[in-house]
Amino acid sequence: MFGAFRASSISQGGLLWKARMKMDLSPTQKANIRKRLKAADDVVKKIHDSGVQCNALTKAMAEPTEAQMPAKDKYTVFSRTFKGYRKSVHKVPHFSKVPIPRTAPAGF
Amino acid sequence: MAMQGSLSGLLSAARSGVALSQRAYTTSASEAASVVYTGHYKITQTRSAIGVPKSTIKVLKSLGLGHRIGRPVFQPQTPIAAGKILKVKEMVKIENMPGPMPAEGYQRARATKGYKVVGKMM
Numbered sequence: 001m002f003g004a005f006r007a008s009s010i011s012q013g014g015l016l017w018k019a020r021m022k023m024d025l026s027p028t029q030k031a032n033i034r035k036r037l038k039a040a041d042d043v044v045k046k047i048h049d050s051g052v053q054c055n056a057l058t059k060a061m062a063e064p065t066e067a068q069m070p071a072k073d074k075y076t077v078f079s080r081t082f083k084g085y086r087k088s089v090h091k092v093p094h095f096s097k098v099p100i101p102r103t104a105p106a107g108f
Numbered sequence: 109m110a111m112q113g114s115l116s117g118l119l120s121a122a123r124s125g126v127a128l129s130q131r132a133y134t135t136s137a138s139e140a141a142s143v144v145y146t147g148h149y150k151i152t153q154t155r156s157a158i159g160v161p162k163s164t165i166k167v168l169k170s171l172g173l174g175h176r177i178g179r180p181v182f183q184p185q186t187p188i189a190a191g192k193i194l195k196v197k198e199m200v201k202i203e204n205m206p207g208p209m210p211a212e213g214y215q216r217a218r219a220t221k222g223y224k225v226v227g228k229m230m
Contacts, residue, residue, distance in 0.1 A: 036198065039154075043197040047190050050204050052145055054187035056194040097155040097199045098164075 023088045025075055033074055033089065036096060037066035063102045078104040145185040148209045152180045155199040167195045182209050 025033070044060045066074070072086070077100060079087040085108045089095050153173045157165050168174045171192050172181035182205070183189040193202060 039201060040197045043193065043200060043202055046149075046202050046204055047193060050145065050147060050149070050185045050190070052185055052187055052190040053143075054191050054194075056191040060194050060197070094159040097160060099198055 025088060025090060029090065030075060032096075034066055037069070037074065037102075041065045069102060073102060073104060077101060078108050147185045147207060148205050149183045149185060149189060149193065150180050150203040150205050151183060151193060152201050153177050153199060154201055157199070160199070164196055164199075167192050168199070171196070173200070180214070182214060184209065 044057070047057055048061060064073075075089055076086040077089050077092060079085060086104070089100060092098065092100060151171060151173065153168070154177060156177065157168055157174055160168075165174065171183060171189070173179075173196075183193075185204075193200060
């Protein structure tokens with residue numbers, strides 16, 4: 001990175017990154033992302049089955065389920081600043097318990 | 109959002125059966141008064157609230173959650189409770205329980221003690 005020196009936490013300004021710098025996710029990470037998407041789908045389905053009607057449910061039903069989402073939408077999110085305008089979902093803070101958009105803007 | 113015309117957007121509209129330009133407003137007083145939902149939700153928190161936005165934590169607390177993961181909470185099947193649950197749907201799992209909430213509430217299942225207190229000295 002800095003010339004001939006190997007990149008280490010000291011050489012990178014003493015800062016420590018806990019998330020991997022790579023974009024790819026391991027099979028386990030992907031499996032858990034799918035599991036969490038299905039769990040959120042299950043909540044929406046149960047509320048729909050209960051017969052209650054509200055705007056939040058209408059919006060939630062308009063989103064795709066995990067089975068309908070392409071892999072790109074499951075494991076990456078739209079980002080203005082990243083090359084290719086997509087970043088890995090694990091870079092979103094607290095991505096395992098915060099709502100992540102299931103669709104990206106058209107064309108991205 | 110649904111107007112973007114992306115493929116996933118079209119699939120989701122087909123899934124819900126709602127036209128792309130339609131918005132359902134169901135909050136008129138007469139509609140709300142005429143519809144009665146029986147049953148209640150059993151809501152269990154599955155993720156910690158650490159790092160979650162403050163507005164979401166407020167919703168969790170208003171549902172009765174936030175104390176202990178895995179401890180169930182019961183809410184009537186109303187649009188109010190449904191909207192709150194949908195806000196925290198990534199952190200929660202629910203079940204539809206038939207019938208109204210029991211008047212005495214749900215007691216936590218505990219093992220029987222092997223003794224009975226007959227009196228106290230203090």
